[in-house]
Amino acid sequence: MTATTTVPAAPAPSDPLRQPKAAGGGTTRRRGPGRVAASIILWGYAIVALLPLLIMVMSSLRTNMQLATDPLGLPTSPTFAAYRRAWTQGQFGAYFLNSLLVTIGAVALSTAVSTAAAYALARSNSRIMRVLEALFLSGLMLPIHLAVLPIFYLFDGVGLIDSRIGLILLYGAGGVPFSVFVLGAFFRQVPGELEEAAAIDGAGPWRVFTTIMIPLVRPALATVAVFRFVPIWNDFLFPLVLLRSDSKYTLPVGLSTFFGEHANDYSTIFAGLVITTLPLIALFAIATKQIVAGLTAGMSK
Amino acid sequence: MRMRLGTAALFVLPALVLFGVFILYPMVTAFSYAFFDWQGTSRGAFVGFKQFEALFTKPPFTTDLPRALLHNIVFFLATIVLQNSIGLGIASLLHSRASTRRALQTLFAVPYLVSPLVVGYLWSLLLSPAFGPVNTLLRKVGLESWALPWLGDPTTALPVVILISVWQWIGFPVLLYGAALGGIPEEFSEAARVDGARPSQIFRRIKLPLLLPAIGTVSVLTFIFAMEAFALPYAVGGSTGNPGGATDFLSLLFYRTAFDSGATDAIGTSSALATLLFVVIFGGALTATWVLRRQERRLLG
Known part of the structure; x- marks a missing residue:
């Protein structure tokens, strides 16, 4: 019951998206290769976070045949047939x-x-x-x-x-x-x-x-x-x-x-x-x- | 402005009744169930700790309980190590870029929204041995030997489940550590830098101790989450933790005991298991919070 011991000292849940800009700027900013590497890591991880969900959406727009023959393919001729099946037959x-x-x-x-x-x-x-x-x-x-x-x-x-x-x-x-x-x-x-x-x-x-x-x-x-x-x-x-x-x-x-x-x-x-x-x-x-x-x-x- | 007690009571009453009837009352009865003999749904005599003894002496618990407990502990430890290190790393990298921080934090948090059940089904499709995009990709780039039945092999199944879970939840530590880093005054690092401290020293000696409360929060919540894990392993390995119990967890064992076993004393033993789990989760969370508070006080003086 830890929660009971400290009713929040700072009541409003802090919003990390609006932290003071100053914290990010100025002298901590790395320049040059370090910063490029950081960008690659961060955007690379963004791909890791989102790609599976993207594949989920893309696969839902393809037919079972397409999914079996080429699991990695793009929905070149997207079809909503799977959604119709899911929505009605699949309930x-x-x-x-x-x-x-x-x-x-x-x-x-x-x-x-x-x-x-x-x-x-x-x-x-x-x-x-x-x-x-x-x-x-x-x-x-x-x-x-x-x-x-x-x-x-x-x-x-x-x-x-x-x-x-x-x-x-x-x-x-x-x-x-x-x-x-x-x-x-x-x-x-x-x-x-x-x-x-x-x-x-x-x-x-x-x-x-x-x-x-x-x-x-x-x-x-x-x-x-x-x-x-x-x-x-x-x-x-x-x-x-x-x-x-x-x-x-x-x-x-x-x-x-x-x-x-x-x-x-x-x-x-x-x-x-x-x-x-x-x-x-x-x-x-x-x-x-x-x-x-x-x-x-x-x-x- | 102060409210009279009678008025306040009227305001609190609906919430109290709801919470009392549907949460507190079942929670308390859950414990009481564990101390009685059960024949189907009719309660027999008070039997003390007999149901708890059964958990340690009777099959299938003698094999399933230690195995599931071990999996929960491995799951917790691996998750905490990965989440804290990756989360802290990403949060630190994000901290130095004011312009893209918000967008990236948001992207990293997207998998958190997805139901663990959906995440489990999604990854079992992505990792399916024959038609899964992951193995197809591995074969395409010449890593034929890496195209394994990831979730079908008992040796890789648990580590893969852990990675899936980390993938889903990483946005949470990133956000929390981001907020905590934003709350550390820039002057601290500035002063240390003027005194000749290296960046690694600044991180270890100044930022890390100040991040301790956030690390503690993440760790405690991860502990509760890891001990309760149900939907993800259910989606990946069914209620028996396939393959061969490699992804069995305590909550799955509890579910099987309560609803699938068909044993006449199912209510008694599953309640004993639930009580045990409750003590571990609540006790563990309380102890961890207490230890962390002490550490904080010691470090921050």
């Missing part, structure tokens, strides 16, 4: 919608409850609230996948097996520690004067919270929502164990079923891999800053 269309529903539902749920909780924790100095905060933050390092068996029986008891709602509740709960951690740090940064002025004008706590505080912490809300999206979208064990019917599978489980049954249908598998990955790449493209902020939020732990 990736249904899996995609399930993933979207579960992920968005869970992110909305955990962000909503965590924002309210984080605000109260930041504005109350009662000892009970400190204990509760410690309890939430202890979840940051909790390997919750190890509790899959009791979760299974809990769900079994209340009829949440094979239910997307069940997954939403579970992931929503799993997101509470991280969201409370990041949002709490933000709320603590907001000075109390605004709320005091609003209270004098007669606004109750709920109104102050919804009309003044939420707009102020919008950047943190974006970080929390975007950053939680990724692990929920990608999670495999919980839907594997908790879902039964094919029509409710999320993408990772659907993918593993498809891979098991059609191991030789390479191009359709590649298309399935792309379908599973593309939303996250799109999300990263529009919200790079939030994802990076989320990754480095762990620093203050």
Whole structure:
């Protein structure tokens, strides 16, 4: 429960993309051959990082025949046939919608409850609230996948097996520690004067919270929502164990079923891999800053 | 502005209920399961540590448990060495170039977004012995003898899984170390340089000690991640860790015990295994954090 001992000293997750420019310039800059070598290493590694993903996309645009005869070939006459097969016959269309529903539902749920909780924790100095905060933050390092068996029986008891709602509740709960951690740090940064002025004008706590505080912490809300999206979208064990019917599978489980049954249908598998990955790449493209902020939020732990 | 306890409690309640029901309660029951006798899903008598004894005395655990544990430890150690050295190296190279740092950091972080399951399937296709692009490329450039069944051979499978995992996660240490390096005032290196310190000395004596908190964070998170690894080995070698258990991990063993074994006391033994894993993960993470904190204090005074 290390997280509980140090509620972040520097509340806002530092953004490494906006570190002071001065640090990079000036005398540390190497010139000449050293700098060229560094460039080669860095761009070379960028190729290593991206080429496999590029091959994944290119292979999804080729036919099985082309993939078998020339695995390294380029998609000279790209075809989307594999995507059509994956989307309908492979049921990736249904899996995609399930993933979207579960992920968005869970992110909305955990962000909503965590924002309210984080605000109260930041504005109350009662000892009970400190204990509760410690309890939430202890979840940051909790390997919750190890509790899959009791979760299974809990769900079994209340009829949440094979239910997307069940997954939403579970992931929503799993997101509470991280969201409370990041949002709490933000709320603590907001000075109390605004709320005091609003209270004098007669606004109750709920109104102050919804009309003044939420707009102020919008950047943190974006970080929390975007950053939680990724692990929920990608999670495999919980839907594997908790879902039964094919029509409710999320993408990772659907993918593993498809891979098991059609191991030789390479191009359709590649298309399935792309379908599973593309939303996250799109999300990263529009919200790079939030994802990076989320990754480095762990620093203050 | 302070909030009254009653109001604060209302704000915290939804998060508390959600977190309590779906995370804390299953987590606590997970431990309790391990201390009872089980016949299918009905709980028998309290048996103390009998289930834990079974893990060390009964097949298949006598062979599978030490093997899986060894794989997790090798996986952790290799990952930590590679991630820290490559990550720190790349971050240092990036540090001296203000203009392309952002773009490169972003590129390196892309594989992090991809589901470990997708990464596993993708690489098993890329590395497939006959039709895989990797071996095709090796044959084309005359490295015929290197065109091995990388994931099919027990001797190469685990190292390849480690490399795949490092490939996926390297963006994380690059970002964290980048942020940490950006936080070190340039004056420190400047002063040392004026005093005649060589670049290697500046790195070892000034930057490395100041990077220790970041290195600690990466190491602890890598430990938790390595002990929990599930989706990647599942995709690469199935739930039995093919070939021949060469990619078996503790979480796979847990999954098999709980859901695939069909043994009547599956709940008891798998819960004992989960409890053991929990103690290792949580205890390990806590101890590591504690040791690192002490080191930091000693180094930074």
